[in-house]
Amino acid sequence: AWAYPTARHDAPALFDSVATVAARQVGQLNAHNVAQLVWAFGEARHSAPALLDALAGRFLSLSGRWTRKDCSDVAWGYATLGHAVPELHAAIAGFASTSMNRFQVGDLAALLWAFGKVGQEA
Secondary structure: OOOOOOOOOOOHHHHHHHHHHHHHHHHOOOOOHHHHHHHHHHHHOOOOOHHHHHHHHHHHOOHHHOOOOHHHHHHHHHHHHHHHHHHHHHHHHHHHHHOOOOOOOOOHHHHHHHHHHOOOOO
């Protein structure tokens, strides 16, 4: 799923299929897998609300395993798709506020943009 939006190749049927399969396997995903999927769907501008809700829950359940990059990709993906999950963005904001020194400028910029887009206080 990552390669298609990166190559600017429109593939809605592929993303629909990925959403179906990923929704069945969401419990097997780690935080990085979740971040990659959310980023890919955001980059492709392909909304899959049921999958995004499931991925949000999975990401929240893995909060002890988050990286700064995973957090910025997840926040960016949800904001790009206009899919608000307030508890997810609040948890990411909390993580960022206690881990600020680990974030690179680009990741912070993505977080701030995402928070502004969904109305999350940083």
